[in-house]
Amino acid sequence: MLMLGLFRRTPFLGLLVLAALALSACGAVSPTVDGTAKSGIAESYSGLIAASEFVVGPNRFPFGLVDVDGRFLEGAAVNVRFTLVDDESASPKIEAAAHWRIVPDDFIHTHDDGEGHTHFDFRGIYVVDAVVLPEPGIWVADFTVLAQGNQTPDVQEAGFRVLEEANGPSAGSRVPATESLTIKNTRFVDMSTRQVKNDELHNVSVAEALGSGEPFVVVFASPQFCVSAMCGPVVEVMDDAREALGGGVEFIHIEPWDLAAARERGELTPSAEVREWNLPSEPWLFVVDREGRVAVRIEGLVTVDEVVDAVRGHL
Numbered sequence: 065m066l067m068l069g070l071f072r073r074t075p076f077l078g079l080l081v082l083a084a085l086a087l088s089a090c091g092a093v094s095p096t097v098d099g100t101a102k103s104g105i106a107e108s109y110s111g112l113i114a115a116s117e118f119v120v121g122p123n124r125f126p127f128g129l130v131d132v133d134g135r136f137l138e139g140a141a142v143n144v145r146f147t148l149v150d151d152e153s154a155s156p157k158i159e160a161a162a163h164w165r166i167v168p169d170d171f172i173h174t175h176d177d178g179e180g181h182t183h184f185d186f187r188g189i190y191v192v193d194a195v196v197l198p199e200p201g202i203w204v205a206d207f208t209v210l211a212q213g214n215q216t217p218d219v220q221e222a223g224f225r226v227l228e229e230a231n232g233p234s235a236g237s238r239v240p241a242t243e244s245l246t247i248k249n250t251r252f253v254d255m256s257t258r259q260v261k262n263d264e265l266h267n268v269s270v271a272e273a274l275g276s277g278e279p280f281v282v283v284f285a286s287p288q289f290c291v292s293a294m295c296g297p298v299v300e301v302m303d304d305a306r307e308a309l310g311g312g313v314e315f316i317h318i319e320p321w322d323l324a325a326a327r328e329r330g331e332l333t334p335s336a337e338v339r340e341w342n343l344p345s346e347p348w349l350f351v352v353d354r355e356g357r358v359a360v361r362i363e364g365l366v367t368v369d370e371v372v373d374a375v376r377g378h379l
Contacts, residue, residue, distance in 0.1 A: 105215045106131035111207045111222035114189060115363045116345045119230045120200055125192035126364055127162070129207065129219060139164050140211040142190055149223075150201035158197070162190040165367045167297060189365050200228045232343045233350060233358045239282070240340050242270040244318050256317060257288030258299060264306060265299070265317035273314050274356045279378050280314040281305075281371070284338060285347035289319075289326045298347045298366060305371035313375055320346035353378050 114126040125144065129137040142162040166188045197203060203226055207219035233239050245255035247266045255266060265283075273280040285298040299317055306315040318337045325331040338346070351360035351374045360374040 105211045106217060108218040109137055110220040111205060113222050113224050114365060117363060118224055118226045120197060120226060120228055122194045122196050124362055125195050127190050137211060138187055140209050143208045144192055145206040146195060147204050148199055148201055149204050158195060160192045160195045162192045164188055165191050167365055167367055197226045200226050232341050235358050235361060237358055238356050239352055239358060241274055242337055242340055244269045244316060244337055257286055265315050268314055270316055277354055279354055280352050282316045282350045284318050284320045284343060286319050286321055289321050289332060301366060301368055304368045308368060308372050309375060351375055351378060
């Protein structure tokens with residue numbers, strides 16, 4: 065069965081993201097009593113945005129399509145129309161095609177504190193790679209869908225806010241020279257919640273990477289203390305992307321939570337690094353160019369291909 069994750073909103077994340085168990089698509093296309101086609105296509109879906117921060121200018125726009133029973137529509141052809149609704153003319157309108165992107169579904173996720181969270185394996189997510197939103201305010205995304213068997217289910221629109229400026233580092237801005245933890249000065253278990261003994265994502269600090277004059281990648285994500293299932297596979301994706309690039313680019317993983325507080329008191333407190341970068345949510349990924357400026361910023365779930373393409377564009 066194809067699966068997607070359950071995305072949950074928290075005060076720190078501020079994510080307008082929900083996800084649930086997806087229905088496998090198979091069989092003939094004919095309606096059932098409850099209005100769901102035997103092929104797995106429902107009569108209607110809601111659009112659920114999988115990111116929390118959008119700014120004036122180019123934006124990556126990730127989302128899922130879910131029916132009333134929490135089943136996700138996968139692999140459809142989707143176009144999105146963006147409309148600013150803060151004025152009487154309800155304009156401008158911008159249209160863009162979304163791409164269905166497959167994501168990992170085999171990551172390990174546990175909690176030392178024993179707290180239970182609902183998580184499902186990921187199958188994929190829809191992404192508009194780059195939509196330019198020219199004005200701040202409240203926007204609405206309308207979805208036009210062509211699904212299996214040429215079905216065209218109705219999709220409820222989704223609203224979101226566009227900010228004048230980003231909270232954290234924005235495209236073109238310099239990143240903080242963070243003295244992030246490395247394997248040279250910290251035990252691996254004290255700086256990462258990955259279920260491995262060691263990895264290649266903690267070899268240098270952000271400050272050291274900036275001093276090298278070479279492009280690098282920074283990811284803020286927690287495999288173990290994630291409150292949204294989105295963050296679960298992100299670090300694994302980073303490691304796969306690093307290997308796909310031949311290991312020639314530094315990837316730096318930073319936990320977004322204070323691990324001591326999480327493990328000892330069960331408190332999810334933003335880490336010092338997250339506060340320094342002023343990030344409003346997690347997970348986040350930044351591709352940093354040779355000048356130490358943000359070349360690409362991505363919030364939420366991301367695929368290996370997206371990361372590799374983003375990095376190669378700045379080598």
